[in-house]
Amino acid sequence: MSIERPWLAHYPEGVPAQIDVDEFPSIPSVLESAIRTYRDRPAFSNMGKAITYGELDTLSSHFAAYLLGELGLKKGDRVAIMLPNCLQHPVATFGILRAGLTVVNTNPMYTARELKHQLVDSGTSVVLVLDNFGDVVEKVLADTQVRKVITTGLGDMLGFPKGPVVNFVLKHLKKMVPEYHIDGAIRFRDALSAGSKHKLPSVNINPEDTAFLQYTGGTTGVAKGAMLTHRNLVANMQQAAAWIGTVIRYGEETIITALPLYHIFALTANNLVFMKFGGKNVLITNPRDMPGFVKELKRQPFTAITGVNTLFNGLLNTPGFDEIDFSPLRMTLGGGMAVQRAVADRWQKVTGVTLVEAYGLTETSPAACINPMDLVEYNGAIGLPIPSTDACIKDESGRMVGAGEVGELCIKGPQVMKGYWQRPEETAKAIDADGWLHTGDMARMDEQGFFYIVDRKKDMILVSGFNVYPNEIEDVIAMMPGVLEVAAVGVPDEKAGEAVKVVIVKKDPGLTEDMVKAHARENLTGYKQPKIIEFRDELPKTNVGKILRRELRD
Known part of the structure; x- marks a missing residue:
């Protein structure tokens, strides 16, 4: 059946109807092009330390050479990254891809149960983990096929004296690094050093090779790995670059990357698209520390920022945000969850820049629709294809x-x-x-x-741009012996868009809200944990006994 494309008549001037999918055969070829053109420009910065495209070239090729030369990994093997936004993240990502391997992006906040599922399902061979989460990896290691663990501290790439100070503060003062021991683990810096002794062989990377196994929940509640190929991601980079290229300038951009690089939005929109433009990604490790985040924004003139509604709302409500110099800002892109009109209107008033809403999915690498960059004000649409x-x-x-x-x-x-x-x-x-x-x-x-x-259509709950699947929450709560029946639904939440609510029928009258919350903390990442717990005598059901989540929502 032929399809009408009314949107093409409303494309902003300069945006083509089609992109050249074949300009770059793989993600490493995009990187190599950026290195040739922007070798001395900063590519990534974190906590005040920057690395140039030339340094990214050296470090990522050392990591690739370590994986192939020292560990003997074979094309297509899976390597998991369990890091927040820090300089190690892009170095490892591009190293894995240059070696012809597949990146398994892992949320560092995962509980042992969630991590084990992902490592086992993906058949991951190697894990790179931040010390803060090493104890979680230690717990599940024996039940996985992982044969090597690479560990790193948050300060390890920040240089002297800053790096050792950051590591000391996190471990000894903030007590954020639990004790753990993993036999045969190697430090990230030692892996880079070992890799520097090997020549990186030329690896034949096919556009159809899987670059990322990007895990996303399913209606079944079990996280599934979306196979995103080099072609998928290069295509989406080209599509987004063509769309925002009307306002973005080559070699002149600084983008604030507060969304985690393990999330598909920041992975493509910030990491890949801005690499093509020779931009600098300012990595924010802990955007939840809003006062610290605002301080960073004051220090660092920026031209672009991406985020989810909750992030923009949080910034707008943080003292000092309205004192930032927004004159260099050219682009604000919101996605991951619905942008609220009130937030968009206030953002425009404070920054002078329209908050442009986009729509995508993990399965579409992610961008599918984006509003025109010359949008005068928020329009409530997810945009044009x-x-x-x-x-x-x-x-x-x-x-x-x-x-x-x-x-x-x-x-x-x-x-x-x-x-x-x-x-x-x-x-x-x-x-x-x-x-x-x-x-x-x-x-x-x-x-x-x-x-x-x-x-x-689905019962999926969207918390701050992250998918939460009711089945998974219900499975976890149902593990409690005191629970007879449970249903999980999303309820409106001013900060997160939606929050998880569970409705429970007790088997044990002694079951309390605190007991449920403690069990959830042990088994579910923060954003999946129920915020509201309600006890009822029975749950609404269909005549075949299916729980009516919609009724509980309404």
């Missing part, structure tokens, strides 16, 4: 519906994942026979081709 991307609305029977009608948003383009790792049935459910990815989001399109999210 970006170059080389088709979008449509399908009804329950899979038929495309016209403008104004509500149905499921479906996406097609070179950024759509290869599929879910070792889950062909799940892949077939997500991508139909015609190649359309079904997003699970209910939306409508207007006459001009702008798309609007109406509701989510």
